[in-house]
Structure formats: structure tokens, C-alpha cells
Amino acid sequence: MAVLGTASADVPLLIPPNWASLPARQKAVLAPLAGEWDQLEAWRRMKWLEIADRYPSMTQEEQARVQRRMKDWVKLSPEERKAARERYKNVQKATPEQREALKQMWSEYKTLPEEEKRRFRSLSGGGTAATPSSSTADSSPSAPH
Amino acid sequence: MSEEYRVNRKICQLLDSGTRTLDRRIEDRLHAARQGALSRHQQTIAAGELRLAGSGGVIVGIPKYARVLFAAIAFSAGIFATYATTTYLERLQQAEEAAEIDSALLADEIPFNAYLDQDFLEWLDHLAQDESSQG
Numbered sequence: 001m002a003v004l005g006t007a008s009a010d011v012p013l014l015i016p017p018n019w020a021s022l023p024a025r026q027k028a029v030l031a032p033l034a035g036e037w038d039q040l041e042a043w044r045r046m047k048w049l050e051i052a053d054r055y056p057s058m059t060q061e062e063q064a065r066v067q068r069r070m071k072d073w074v075k076l077s078p079e080e081r082k083a084a085r086e087r088y089k090n091v092q093k094a095t096p097e098q099r100e101a102l103k104q105m106w107s108e109y110k111t112l113p114e115e116e117k118r119r120f121r122s123l124s125g126g127g128t129a130a131t132p133s134s135s136t137a138d139s140s141p142s143a144p145h
Numbered sequence: 146m147s148e149e150y151r152v153n154r155k156i157c158q159l160l161d162s163g164t165r166t167l168d169r170r171i172e173d174r175l176h177a178a179r180q181g182a183l184s185r186h187q188q189t190i191a192a193g194e195l196r197l198a199g200s201g202g203v204i205v206g207i208p209k210y211a212r213v214l215f216a217a218i219a220f221s222a223g224i225f226a227t228y229a230t231t232t233y234l235e236r237l238q239q240a241e242e243a244a245e246i247d248s249a250l251l252a253d254e255i256p257f258n259a260y261l262d263q264d265f266l267e268w269l270d271h272l273a274q275d276e277s278s279q280g
Binding site: 042043044046047048050051054055058062063065066069070073076080083084085087088089091099102103105106109112117120121 | 236237239240241243247248249251252255260261264267269271
């Protein structure tokens with residue numbers, strides 16, 4: 001099992017370590033989580049240690065995105081994380097062209113004025129947008145939370 | 146009367162006749178040694194004796210209720226250890242799967258906010274409906 005085979009090289013995973021016990025290399029990767037680390041459940045700490053092990057194989061751009069987003073990610077509710085994963089998995093089934101189109105639409109949507117967004121909200125009979133209230137990563141001033 | 150019994154009886158007679166010729170001091174020491182052996186034997190039975198044989202345990206001299214209790218505790222510990230190991234392995238598996246998808250999701254060009262923004266998802270639906278009505 002990869003979790004045992006990789007992260008255990010640095011720290012024993014039977015009891016995931018607290019922040020003070022983490023090696024410097026893992027602390028550097030997981031720095032945005034320093035404040036929350038000791039409160040995270042054991043299996044979530046295992047997951048983040050696994051992500052830290054994958055980190056060196058990412059491009060610099062990807063590494064920056066991961067570090068920028070991880071703090072907001074841990075603040076999501078389990079239901080929100082589950083929903084995001086499911087939708088992400090569905091998007092991965094799409095063609096590269098469709099994924100590129102989605103990326104452009106998100107960029108376009110972020111530039112819409114709030115008034116325009118409210119109009120779509122009222123058209124859909126909503127007004128109870130299920131946006132992650134705590135999330136600020138990758139959001140612009142005009143973008144939703 | 147069996148042949149075995151006759152032989153045993155003969156041995157006892159020989160031993161009895163032999164002790165009659167023993168020195169008094171030797172006789173006293175033999176008597177003391179016998180009393181000591183008997184006493185130690187009684188103490189051993191009273192304290193109970195636990196012998197472990199192979200991988201299974203053979204418990205001798207312990208009350209039956211204690212043996213049942215011990216077996217129940219051992220059984221429960223086994224069940225708990227199996228449950229704990231299974232749960233731990235499941236957690237590891239979950240952690241590994243979540244790490245795989247979370248690292249990809251967090252590193253992706255499309256931020257996770259997009260997948261959670263209900264307004265954005267409705268806006269996409271609206272655009273899709275517009276396209277289908279025009280096409």
C-alpha cells in the first residue's frame with residue numbers, strides 16, 4: 001500500500017504525528033495547515049502526508065495551487081468536499097476540449113457583475129446559493145466565495 | 146490376583162524388610178524428606194498450576210469459571226484486534242484514495258470553488274438551455 005510504503009519512510013503512520021513531530025520537508029509542504037493540523041482526524045492527517053509525498057512530482061504551478069487552496073479545502077464540510085470530488089470526477093470523464101471550455105466559462109463567470117449573477121439566481125428560483133462560505137481560494141473580488 | 150499385583154506386593158515386602166535394617170538417623174531423614182515432599186505437593190495444588198503447552202493453553206488447577214472468563218476475554222480481545230486492524234486498513238485505503246483525488250483536484254486549473262458554486266452551476270445550465278433552444 002502506497003501510504004505505508006511512502007510516508008512511513010519519514011514518520012510512523014500507525015499514529016499520525018502532531019505538527020511538532022513532522023519532518024521539516026513535510027512541514028514546508030503542509031505549512032498552510034499548521035494551525036489546523038493537530039485538530040485534524042488521524043486518517044485526514046494520513047491523507048495529507050500522502051499528498052505531501054506526491055508534492056515533489058507536481059509542477060511548480062501545481063504546487064503553488066495546492067498550497068494556495070489547501071487551507072480553504074480543510075475548512076469545507078465533509079459534504080462539500082464529497083460534492084466537489086464527485087463533480088471533479090465527472091469533469092475528468094469529459095474530453096479535454098470540454099474541460100477547457102469549462103475552465104473558460106469559470107473565468108468568464110467570475111467577471112460577471114454581481115447584478116448579472118443575481119439575475120440568473122432569480123431566474124432559477126434560487127437565492128439560496130450553496131457556495132462554500134469559508135472558501136476564498138482562487139476567488140476574485142467579483143467572484144463568489 | 147493379577148501377576149502385576151503380586152510383583153508390586155513382593156517389591157513392597159522387600160522394601161519394608163530393607164528399612165528394618167536401616168540406621169535410625171537415616172530412617173528419620175527419609176521420614177522428614179517424605180513429609181517435606183508431601184507438604185510441597187499440597188502447596189502446589191492449593192496455589193494452582195498454569196502450564197502452557199504449544200500455541201493453545203492448558204490451564205490446570207484454576208476454577209472452571211475463571212477458565213471460561215479467561216477464554217471469553219481472549220476471544221473478545223481477538224475480535225477487537227481483528228476489528229481494529231480491519232478499520233485501520235480501511236482508513237488507510239480511504240486516505241490513499243482521497244489523497245489521489247484531492248491532490249489532483251487541488252492542483253487542477255479549475256479551482257474547487259467552481260464545483261461548489263451553485264450559481265455557477267445554474268449559470269452553466271442556463272447557457273446549455275440557451276444553446277439547445279437556439280440549435
